[in-house]
Amino acid sequence: MEKDGGGVAAREWRFQPNESLMAASSLSVRGVLTEIVANIDNESEDTRPRIPLGHGDPSVFPCFRTAPEAVDAVVSALRSGQYNCYPPCVGLAPARRAIADYLSGDLPYELSPDDVYLTNGCAQAIEIVVSVLARPGANILLPRPGYQFYAARAAYNGIEVRYFNLLPESKWEVDLDGLEALADENTVAMVIVNPGNPCGNTFTYQHLAKATNTAKKLGIMIIADEVYERLTFGSNPFVPMGMFGDVVPVLTLGSISKRWVVPGWRLGWIVTNDPNGVLNQTKIVECLKNYLDISCDPATFVQGAIPQIIKNTNDDFLRHTISVLRQTADICYDKLKEIDCISCPSKPEGTMFVMVKLDLSRLEGIHDDMDFCSKLAKEELVIVLPGCAVGFKNWLRITFAVDPSSLEDGLERLKSFCLKHSKRS
Secondary structure, eight states: OOBOTTSOBGGGSSOOOOHHHHTGGGGOHHHHHHHHHTTSOTTOSOOSOOEEESOSOGGGSGGGOOOHHHHHHHHHHHHHTSOSSOOOTTOOHHHHHHHHHHHHTTSSSOOOGGGEEEESHHHHHHHHHHHHHOOTTOEEEEEESOOTHHHHHHHHTTOEEEEEEEEGGGTTEEOHHHHHHHOOTTEEEEEEESSOTTTOOOOOHHHHHHHHHHHHHHTOEEEEEOTTTTOBOSSSOOOOGGGGTTTSOEEEEEESTTTTTOGGGOOEEEEEEOTTOHHHHTTHHHHHHHHHHTSOOOOHHHHHHHHHHHHHOOHHHHHHHHHHHHHHHHHHHHHHTTOTTEEOSSOOOBTTEEEEEEOGGGBSSOOSHHHHHHHHHHHHOEEEEEGGGGTOTTEEEEEOOSOHHHHHHHHHHHHHHHHHTBOOO
16 A cells, blocks of 8 residues: 555655646657656766757857847846836737737738737747647647647647647648548647748748648638748748638737747747638637636736837847858758768757658667667767657657757767767678
8 A cells, every 4th residue: 555755655645646647748849858857867977068969959058148138128127117017918019019019010901909818938839739629529630740749738638639640741831631531520720830830940931831721721710830931041031821811710829939939938829820710700819818717827927018018139140040040050951961870851940849760670779769869868968859749659859949069079979979989790
């Protein structure tokens, strides 16, 4: 009989954990990376620095520090004494207006502040949207590979997940025929991540238009995850899915986390791109507001700083971030081509990541992608995310949002590890 700390049998207590949460970390990038890092021996005499090529937070590196104007805006908001209060559940009106104006610059119509709902980072935006769409029997279409937080929230809310494929041979475009075949009368939405995490792709206008027409045919909305908006450096410019809001209703999710490199500030948004008012007619907007009434808010002083952050940030900062990402993407792509057991289907054109395929037949004593990453961390102090964490087993997601010298060091260690474990002919 199992005993608790006070000597009472555990089964005598009336409470127990929520079973749907017990395996949640298996669908979490953080959970997987924690398991990978646990393989590093902290007592080892290896004095080399750890190289984090599995994260999505480059803010620790000086070349990715946020804009001084953003810092000044937060300091000013704090010192004003005006933002020590609870904010409205939908967000401060000036912040909502500033974000509406900011996003309208890329759209054929003007967003209203009433189209913008502030959230505690983009993660909470995902949590809210999935919860709002939850109903008995509903299913949602998610990309594979993809950010598994959507699947975790869907599982928690009792929504069935159906995965459509992103095609590596076609620069990670959506398999639209396969997607359409997955849908039925209980399908509520498809998720489009652009620019793409984990693939580093940027969809063309033409491909997004085809995806929109598919959604219209199916009678479903599009959830557009654009947390990496405008972080593109390839041949395809960033096109917001809101461009097609007059064809199908679009819920756009975003934040200041990536473009301003401040994930710890926890300021995100949900935007209704819906000129035809479908989301009001179907009471999705009403439900969204009701959820916000019972959820936590982003910090008021960060909301208070948003108008000045957007208005005052120098374009040089934004250009610098893109320039560094372009440089590190080039380093990453070129270095990976030198490793025989790794293949990269396409050069990254956006975000901070690239997906590469492992050829396990060339390696000795490596069972799968998780085993590869665990041993890499232990032997070389390089942390890479296994593809299983994004739904693509025996692939790797590698982050290139790292100081260039650290990136080169990490990729050299990755190459050395692969050579050490390569099969002898």
